[in-house]
Amino acid sequence: MGLFADIKIYQPKGYSSFATSCGIKDETLDLGIIISDVASNAVAVFTQNQFPGEPVKIGKEHVRKGQIRAVVVNSKNANVGTGKQGYANSMKICKTLAKQINCEVEKIFPSSTGVIARQLPVDKVTFAIGEMASSIKSPANFEEFAKAIMTTDTVPKLASAKVGEASIVAVAKGSGMIEPNMATMLSYIFTDAKINREELGYIFRRCVNKTFNCLSIDTDTSTSDTALIMANGLAGEVNLVEFENSLLDCMELLTRKLARDGEGATKLFIVDVENAHNEEQAQTVAKLIINSPLVKTSIYQGDPNWGRIIMATGKNENIKIDPNNLEILWGEPAKKYSNDELDSLQEYLRQNEQINLTVKLNVGEARSRAYGCDLTEEYVKINAYYTT
């Protein structure tokens, strides 16, 4: 993924980590834990899918209490559709970790990701946690944590920033079953800034709405989507405007990394809808375009097929659009291509790994952005041959 430069990790104070392969499926890393030395103000947003995984139910209960000491995430099994046994298994993991780090069980935040509708081999996980003491890394190794939570991701996804004395590290995973339905894929953000929980909630939700909620890989909404932020306060107070800007930058970068690494994707696809009546119209149209299989396949092979853009823009009869006002532009900065310039447009589409499309409705002032990717044969292969 040549689009993204290597990032520098700014280490927030007071975090340690553990990662291992406990053998849920194979020999690769499948368990990642981040521990804060002290209880941290925490806020999370979750999937809107009506059949959430069992760890999501527990995570909601625990984060509601306001403070979190550690997150524990396993990959290879999502613990979804597993009923009471699945819930008990996730609680067992929380209890085992709480005992290890000597805190209340409700200060543990659990997540699971991977295949759904199979029971998690919980004893493998709790055995690994029981033996972890000598292998804890301090300061935390966030790269290793990012690797441990990967499923069909091809690369670990991190972003980091410095705000005054404080640092932010943001980690995410997810490459399919992603649709911005008020929540997101798995993402964990750690900072040592001191921020009260209410303020942290406002800042985080504003950032989620501008980033993760604008991402769509395949319109499918995962049953495990979770995004959590922990602020342990060890670096003291920060300028909140600067903090929000830096957090937004980190989350925007993760969003682009997630879109670019969409299952089977070869291109990051960013759609801006501008001059709409209102934000809802702009967002709906942006999503119609980013989710259209015919648009996504034309982006894949760099076909300058603006007919498909028109089709997707107009396909929801409830979103009234005047075709005579419509303008279609490509690139960054956005440029109009006439019918005589289709060769040059094709060159733009074929030679770039990030494709920017701007659709101007020219009826108002509102705008919205959506992040997605192309649709390739590989997406089908990954999901058709993925063994349950």
Added chain:
Amino acid sequence: MGLFADIKIYQPKGYSSFATSCGIKDETLDLGIIISDVASNAVAVFTQNQFPGEPVKIGKEHVRKGQIRAVVVNSKNANVGTGKQGYANSMKICKTLAKQINCEVEKIFPSSTGVIARQLPVDKVTFAIGEMASSIKSPANFEEFAKAIMTTDTVPKLASAKVGEASIVAVAKGSGMIEPNMATMLSYIFTDAKINREELGYIFRRCVNKTFNCLSIDTDTSTSDTALIMANGLAGEVNLVEFENSLLDCMELLTRKLARDGEGATKLFIVDVENAHNEEQAQTVAKLIINSPLVKTSIYQGDPNWGRIIMATGKNENIKIDPNNLEILWGEPAKKYSNDELDSLQEYLRQNEQINLTVKLNVGEARSRAYGCDLTEEYVKINAYYTT
């Protein structure tokens, strides 16, 4: 497509046909015309896409007057996004045909299908129509017409029935860009039954709602979707209940043929949602399932992944579903598979070309059905490498 038996065509009286390759793109058939000896009562439904093709605009105006003598359809070019010139081109085709068969121009019903956003080489079409007189076939060759209107279809699609003295022949094309958004792909239905136009409209719309509007290949809504029925009355009056049942059978068969021939599809996928609160809930859930890329890819390789069915069923937070009530059944008749019977479910999924899924919400009495297909690498290939 071994699913479908060869059909017998019952020839309605008073229809003739013409089909040719006029060379819009290559040497294959690209122009099909069906002519009724007499003006016929006609009703049509159209795409709800807000950027309809130019022929759609003309078709709407002409069918509103109530009577149609002939339909003229070209493939290889959809005449969409072509502005005033596109409109003039489609009118030129109508005028040329009207002159040939000696009728008012508003009794001609035009359609175009194929690539969008390119001007139609109209002179090739009007030249062919100008020369058609000696090549008209009477009675009509509907199979040839069905072939002439194909685009990425792999087989021509026809259905036929006898109602008393009258006959029905139904023809359709379409294999991608199909989503039941109040209208349908291209379909033309010809009968010699005598039915007043108002009654014909009621019957046709009821049948469309139960068939074409329940079909979804890829959620994309074509700018050209059109379904027309012509009743020339030459066979006299019929029992309207019998007529509606026979018409419904024909359109249901076409719907299954269209779904099975979805771009790249290897399987016909039929989803019944039962015991819903109301029909809207049933229909929404059926469409969520039939349109889920993760469900479609699991149907492709016959993966008994009921977790994906749960995910798709719950993904719209506005459609409240109680997970505890949910039942998932497979096959026809519908059968429940326990977790111990996944091998047997996998065998069902792998060995059948038609897959039936029944999801019971168990909260009410309403039901709805959706028709679709699996998602394969071939879908991506067809649409990514389709040259504009």
